[in-house]
Amino acid sequence: MKANGTLKEYRVIGRKLPTEAEPVTPLYKMRIFATDPVVAKSRFWYFLRQLRKFKKTTGEIVSVEEIREKNPLKVKNFGIWLRYDSRSGTHNMYREYRDMTVNGAITQCYRDLGARHRARAHSIQIIRCETVAASKCRRPLIVQTHDSKIKFPLAKRVQRPSGSLVKANRPPTYFQ
Amino acid sequence: MPFKKFVEIGRAAYLADGPEAGKIAAIVNVIDQNRVLIDGPTSGVIRQAYPMKQIHLTPIRVKFPFNAPTKIVRKELEANKVNEQWSASTWSKRLEMKKRRANLTDLERFMLRKAKTARNKIVAKALNAKKRELRKAGKL
Numbered sequence: 001m002k003a004n005g006t007l008k009e010y011r012v013i014g015r016k017l018p019t020e021a022e023p024v025t026p027l028y029k030m031r032i033f034a035t036d037p038v039v040a041k042s043r044f045w046y047f048l049r050q051l052r053k054f055k056k057t058t059g060e061i062v063s064v065e066e067i068r069e070k071n072p073l074k075v076k077n078f079g080i081w082l083r084y085d086s087r088s089g090t091h092n093m094y095r096e097y098r099d100m101t102v103n104g105a106i107t108q109c110y111r112d113l114g115a116r117h118r119a120r121a122h123s124i125q126i127i128r129c130e131t132v133a134a135s136k137c138r139r140p141l142i143v144q145t146h147d148s149k150i151k152f153p154l155a156k157r158v159q160r161p162s163g164s165l166v167k168a169n170r171p172p173t174y175f176q
Numbered sequence: 177m178p179f180k181k182f183v184e185i186g187r188a189a190y191l192a193d194g195p196e197a198g199k200i201a202a203i204v205n206v207i208d209q210n211r212v213l214i215d216g217p218t219s220g221v222i223r224q225a226y227p228m229k230q231i232h233l234t235p236i237r238v239k240f241p242f243n244a245p246t247k248i249v250r251k252e253l254e255a256n257k258v259n260e261q262w263s264a265s266t267w268s269k270r271l272e273m274k275k276r277r278a279n280l281t282d283l284e285r286f287m288l289r290k291a292k293t294a295r296n297k298i299v300a301k302a303l304n305a306k307k308r309e310l311r312k313a314g315k316l
Contacts, residue, residue: 073223075207075243098208100225141209148242150206153179154228175232 001043003110003121006103007033010040014061016054027062028052033106033126037064047125069101077142078105079132084113085123092127096139102129181233183212185242188258190267193230196221198271200234200262202253205243213243217250218259236261 010032016025030047034040041064045056078097083090095112099105106129113119134146156173181187187203191214201216207225214231215223223246240252253259262268280288310316 073213075205075213100207100213145206145208149185150242151182151184153182154233155179 009067012044081128084119186238188236189231
């Protein structure tokens with residue numbers, strides 16, 4: 001999978017095709033984060049194959065629904081449990097992100113893993129993603145924003161490079 | 177140089193870049209190191225996340241609790257007359273002046289040039305008269 005742009009959350013429900021031996025088959029639901037419904041269905045089958053004994057040819061997808069964020073204006077702490085393949089092994093991780101939507105947090109996670117661990121999207125499996133109460137957050141970078149009277153200056157403001165390559169004076173970094 | 181303007185709840189920020197460029201909004205919450213939740217109900221800014229790189233802090237500050245709903249933010253912004261404070265500030269006047277200068281028509285540019293030369297002529301005349309006077313009196 002290529003995690004292009006912001007990922008969307010899909011609720012994919014599928015089941016094994018009913019046979020004479022098994023006329024009613026249970027439905028399985030998965031929360032898939034993908035770029036579009038096509039990729040979502042593909043990822044659904046990818047995971048389902050690993051977990052249950054049926055695949056795309058012996059099963060059917062009952063529904064694919066995009067799940068919108070219920071409260072996109074509320075800042076939340078997201079805890080993401082995931083599993084990824086590094087160059088020499090596969091590891092579990094728990095990461096925290098602060099965002100307004102699940103999609104934003106998961107996308108941040110993919111980007112972060114790509115940056116910090118060079119993990120490609122296809123080697124990342126999101127196991128679980130939940131909003132975490134502020135008191136239960138573990139990562140210091142997230143916990144430091146849990147301050148109702150938060151206050152900090154914008155200390156060093158780096159401007160975008162503009163003008164000539166060679167300048168007489170250093171650009172100013174103190175401006176608000 | 178001590179810092180005078182802080183990213184804090186209630187700080188009015190001028191949005192310098194991005195989709196809402198040119199407007200002011202109040203900081204409602206800090207999302208993380210790079211983003212803040214801003215809201216500007218009195219200036220036409222919807223409540224949204226905004227990157228810190230694209231905001232410039234103003235000296236105006238209002239008091240409301242963090243994550244306050246838009247209704248409370250609007251009440252506080254109106255009570256403190258933030259829009260009036262902003263438009264009365266030199267900063268906002270300078271921004272308007274720059275925008276006006278950038279949007280001059282050719283005729284206006286011509287008129288500006290003529291006005292400037294007329295003014296400079298008067299200034300130069302007065303300056304030279306003063307210089308002549310002082311030279312005559314021995315450059316007092």
